[in-house]
Amino acid sequence: MENELDRIKDILKINPKGLTIEEVSKDLSLNRATAAKYLNSLVMSGQADLRELGRAKLFYLSQRLPLTNLLSLASDLILILDKDLFIQEANDSFLSYFSVSKEDIKGRQLEHSSLASYFSKEQFALLKEALDGSGRTFDFRMEKAGETQYFLMKFIPLVFEAGSRAVGIIFEDITEMKRYQVALEERVMERITELVIANNALEKQIQEHLRVQNALKESEENYRRIVETANEGIWVVDPGYNVTFANWKVTDILGYSQDELIGRNAADFLFPEDIQDHESKMHTRIEGNSETYERRFRRKNGSVCWMLVSASPVKDNAGEFRGSFGMMTDITDRKRLESELEQKSKHYELLLQTSTDAIHIIDKNGNLREWNDAFLSHLGYSANEAASLNVKDWDTQLSLNQVRERLESKQVKCIEFETCHHRKDGSLCNVEITATSVTIDGEDMLYASARDITDRKFAEDAIKKANKQVSLLTSITRHDILNQLTMLEGYIGILKKQLGNEKFADLIQKEENVAKTIHSQIVFTRIYQNVGVQPPQWKQVKDCISSVLATANTGDITIVIETGNLEIYADLLIEKVFFNLIENALRHGERVTEIHVSYRRTGKEVVLAFEDNGIGIPGQDKERIFTRGFGKNTGYGLFLAREILAITGITIKETGKVGKGARFEMTISECAYRFGNSSTE
Missing domain, CATH: 3.30.450.20 (PAS domain)
Known part of the structure; x- marks a missing residue:
């Protein structure tokens, strides 16, 4: 594998503008999948970069400065950390300024070294982000020997030759740079004076000048490499607003190559309606002022790109304006979110007002x-x-x-x-x-x-009054009908005694049965008339059953209630339901010795169960027992129970087994049950 990787790196060196997977595959006689695997491996290790042009992917060798050269050439204070933030290198300038030796700090984790006090918690967090490719720059001030010194502290993502990630911290001493410039000018003046005074020192002065010039050139190249690898867009324009420099980030954001950017006027990348403001900003730069503002740019494909621009004037030693230096951050996503939030705000305001x-x-x-x-x-x-x-x-x-x-x-x-x-x-x-x-x-x-709800309240009051009148009328009517039925049953009894003819006795018996049926139906209406009249309420199951047992004759039968503090939302006649269930067990269970009341959860619902150990209910009767008129007694008990429960959406069914006992299960939806405050549910 190492041999193949070396072959791929050699061919990429020959083609610095990059090759596609197909071109590498063809030139090295590799199948496409193998070539793609090796190329992606080089990208992951940081030895190669990937650029997409349309649907094609171009791979080319990464252009990174070796760490040792960076340390030897830089005049800034430089500290190199590995992916775990352990100190790997520090140049002499750094060691001297912070008065530490390389032996004291190398191999130590920054957070636990003597340098930790110079970094805030936020900066430690951003160091970790820099490992993922997010560089940062901060203003940094330090008091030393009674003087205030200013630095630009930069976190720069790096990749070691082995491919592992690292981060470089560069302290650019702005104060020292100014002093150095002044000292340099004084030194040049001294050399000129010495040249006039002593012609024999001319050669030496020329050599010194060349040395300084070479050092400055190397420093410029070093800074250019740093700018090229910065994660922020950086460009420079001349006094005519023409682009003289643009780093890779600018080309990535705008979609142009460097050749397409250099030499073009900055206005070419703006929208016509923004040109006037752009010229106003450039005039501010000519006056020597820096500023930060948001600017809309036009990408090569015509789409909009928003940038946060931090611009500063560039002047020569004579103070003449020579252009503008700008750092740009892509804020397109943020602007889109702001626009969406504004639209939503307007939408919600419209909903509110309408x-x-x-x-x-x-x-x-x-x-x-x-x-x-x-x-x-x-x-x-x-x-x-x-x-x-x-x-x-x-x-x-x-x-x-x-x-x-x-x-x-x-x-x-x-x-x-x-x-x-x-x-x-x-x-x-x-x-x-x-x-x-x-x-x-x-x-x-x-x-x-x-x-x-004023009209609704009036309607509710009217309905309540009407129900009250209807209830009173039906109560009076029922009372009169029952009185008449009592008289009819009395007359039928007299006829049975006076008529001995069996033919008439059979007819009289049928009349008596009809009268009893009418009587039971009238009694049923007295019970049923109150169903749903009053609004449902929250009722604690245990209290309702206890109230029923206080009036029921259960004899020696054991009643077990295991419902905790379960409360259900039901009609006020819920106690009648529980009474009918207990009465059915006592009346029809024959050998019942225990009635067990419990509940269980099934998903979001609760099932409340009444079960006994009697003879049970045959399968063909499990549904029929809830129909009106079915049964050995009145035939209305379970029918009435189902209707009362249905008012608040509670269903009931019989699930017991013949010979083992009856079991009535009531299924209660999540909105119709709760647990009291003392419950541990």
Whole structure:
């Protein structure tokens, strides 16, 4: 494998502009899959780079400066860390400035070295990001020997020759650079003076000048390499705004090659409507001012690219303007998110204002903070008047303490309740409130939606009154019918005694049976008339069964209740259901000695079970027992039980086995059961 990798690197050296997988495969007589594997291996190890041109992928050797050359050529303070942030190298400038020896720090993890105090926690975190390719630059100030010195501290992603990741930290001493420039000018002046005074020193001065010039050239090349590998877009324009330099990041962002960028005017990459502002910014640069701003660029494919531009003027030694230096960060994704958030905000505002419900937001002091048009219409206030309203001005029942309790409890997800609102004109209206807690700008508030239910409340009251009248009428009518049936049954009894003819006796018996059937049906209507009349309530199962047992004659039968603090949402006649289930076990179970009541969870539902150890119910009767009129007694008990349970969506079925006992299972949905506060559920 090493031999093949060397062959691929050799052919990539010959073709610095890059080769495709097919070209490498063809030139080295390798199959395409093998060539692709080796090329990707070189990219992963950092020895090669990949660039996509359309659908084609070009591979070329990475152009990185060897670590030893970097340390020997750089005048900055340089520290090299491996992927675990262990110190691997430091140049002499670094060691001297921080007064440490290489033996003291090399091989130590930066966080546990004597240098740790110079780095913040955030910078340690960003060092790890730099290992993943995200370089950073920081301003760094240090007090030393009574003087303040300024640095640019740069985190630069690196790759060792073996392919492992590393990070370089460069301290660019700006103060020393200025001093060096001044010293250099003084030295040149001294050399010129000496040249006039002593002609014999001319050759020596020329050689010194060449040495300094070469050093500066090498330093420039070093800085250029750093700029080329920076993760931020960097370009330089001349006084005519023509591009004179652009690093790889700029070409990557805009989609142009360096040849296509160099020499073109910066305005060529902008949209026409942005040109005027661009020229204004360049004028600011000519005046010697730096600034940071957002700019929209046009990529080669015509698409929009947003950049955060940090631009500074470039001047020569005489202070003349020579162009502008710009660092650019691609913020296209951020701008897109900002645009989407703005659109969503407008959408939600439209929903708020077009809602027919009176939507409003109040703070912990009850002050009205936000509202929609429907809220103003609901109460009859203007927007100016609403700005000074407090909840006590319109709600006759909700107190300020209740508002604070709901906010401070941190448990308000969504609550519904009814209250009464006082309008500006003095009228009252019943409303249904849906409220939840929200946090706006760090402040807890109550978001509420009010719906006028005055007409519904009037209708409910009317229905209640009508039901009351109907109930009274049916009660009187039933009483009169029962009185007449009693008289009829008495007359039938007299006829049975006076008529001895068997022919008439059979007819009289049938009449008596009909009268009894009518009697039982009338009694049933007395029980059933109250089903659903009152709204359902939360009932604790254990308490309901205990109430039933207090009036039922269970004899020696053992009743086991294992329902904990289970509560169900059911009609007020739920106790009648439990009574019928227990009575059926006592009446029809024949050999029942124990009745067991329990529950179990099945997914989001709860199954409440009543079971006994009697004779059980035959398979053909398991469904028929719930039909009206079936059974040996009245025939209405289980029919009535199913109807009462159905009011709140509870279903019931019989699942016992013949010979082992009856088992009635009631399935309760998640919205119709809960557990009391003392429960451990």
